[in-house]
Amino acid sequence: MIVKYLLAALVAGLFSGALMTAAQEARVIPLILHAEEFEGGDEEPAAPGAEARPDASHEHSALGIGAALSEVAAYLSPISVAHAHEGEHEDGGIMFGMSRFSGTLLANLVTGAGFALLLAGVSLVTGNAITVANGALWGAAGWLAVHLLPAIGLPPELPGFPAAELGDRQAWWIATVVLSAVGLYLLILKDGIAAKVAGVVLIAAPQVYGAPQPADIASNVPAVLGAEFAVAALATTLFFWIVLGLSLGFANEKIGVTRKIAAKAA
Amino acid sequence: MAASHVSSVSLSLNDRLYAGLVALLLGGFLVFGAGLANSSVLHDTAHDTRHSYGFPCH
Numbered sequence: 567m568i569v570k571y572l573l574a575a576l577v578a579g580l581f582s583g584a585l586m587t588a589a590q591e592a593r594v595i596p597l598i599l600h601a602e603e604f605e606g607g608d609e610e611p612a613a614p615g616a617e618a619r620p621d622a623s624h625e626h627s628a629l630g631i632g633a634a635l636s637e638v639a640a641y642l643s644p645i646s647v648a649h650a651h652e653g654e655h656e657d658g659g660i661m662f663g664m665s666r667f668s669g670t671l672l673a674n675l676v677t678g679a680g681f682a683l684l685l686a687g688v689s690l691v692t693g694n695a696i697t698v699a700n701g702a703l704w705g706a707a708g709w710l711a712v713h714l715l716p717a718i719g720l721p722p723e724l725p726g727f728p729a730a731e732l733g734d735r736q737a738w739w740i741a742t743v744v745l746s747a748v749g750l751y752l753l754i755l756k757d758g759i760a761a762k763v764a765g766v767v768l769i770a771a772p773q774v775y776g777a778p779q780p781a782d783i784a785s786n787v788p789a790v791l792g793a794e795f796a797v798a799a800l801a802t803t804l805f806f807w808i809v810l811g812l813s814l815g816f817a818n819e820k821i822g823v824t825r826k827i828a829a830k831a832a
Numbered sequence: 833m834a835a836s837h838v839s840s841v842s843l844s845l846n847d848r849l850y851a852g853l854v855a856l857l858l859g860g861f862l863v864f865g866a867g868l869a870n871s872s873v874l875h876d877t878a879h880d881t882r883h884s885y886g887f888p889c890h
Binding site: 567568571572575586590594595598658659660661664666669670672673674676677679680681682683684685686687688689690691692693713716717720721722723724725729732735736739740799800802803827 | 847848849850851852853854855856857858859860861862863864865866867868870872873874875876877878879880881882883884885886887888889890
């Protein structure tokens with residue numbers, strides 16, 4: 567039974583990760599590729615032909631043929647601008663010699679499976695079944711905890727954005743995700759005014775404490791790109807979590823586990 | 833809803849907690865590996881995913 571339940575979560579996660587890859591390719595990846603051209607300031611642009619672009623403030627639709635071709639080339643190439651961050655990684659590179667797209671797809675599948683297992687784990691530990699009827703709400707709660715609430719302190723960042731010390735940001739991010747998740751659980755699933763108040767306090771605590779911020783916020787990446795990217799990243803992750811919640815609910819109902827959890831919790 | 837007639841096959845509390853903790857550990861491991869682990873190869877492979885999901889990166 568446990569194995570079946572975990573398998574259902576894996577299937578839902580892989581499915582959502584695959585759909586997420588399509589959403590990213592449509593809305594997010596073009597912005598990342600665009601931002602990488604500004605990364606590193608006066609550095610030579612890594613994509614051949616990128617210097618043919620007229621200027622930094624053009625619109626997407628105004629791209630020349632040459633620039634469009636170089637974008638396609640950079641996108642298909644296994645060694646691309648993403649892996650040229652100044653001296654940060656001497657011996658990096660995409661595993662198994664995969665293309666950039668396959669690397670992203672693999673990472674999305676792994677991430678999708680991971681978030682699906684986390685969501686299923688919360689459902690099991692708290693004894694609240696995920697069904698088709700409430701799946702979108704579970705997904706929305708996951709998105710709030712993992713993306714929107716941490717994004718208040720640490721907005722989704724493009725390559726080339728200024729940022730504080732990586733370790734500090736990761737610690738704040740993990741703490742915020744965990745506190746927000748527990749807070750949302752207390753707020754939504756627990757009865758009683760004390761639980762609701764504790765939930766709000768837990769959600770607010772990391773925001774009041776504050777995320778680590780960079781000392782200098784100057785960046786070569788245009789602000790418009792950053793704004794477009796923040797919205798695109800939050801929108802695609804919301805899409806991912808809604809699909810994940812619904813497909814997890816569907817998979818659970820298929821294997822009949824929701825009735826068992828509900829029966830036990832009742 | 834249909835709880836009454838399936839209660840005889842319900843998961844025991846221990847089974848449920850055990851499965852839940854296994855799922856949380858495994859899921860946390862996968863998300864950490866794809867999103868946060870400080871390895872150049874993992875970082876480069878998952879680069880676009882890390883940015884898209886808003887994981888703190890670089």
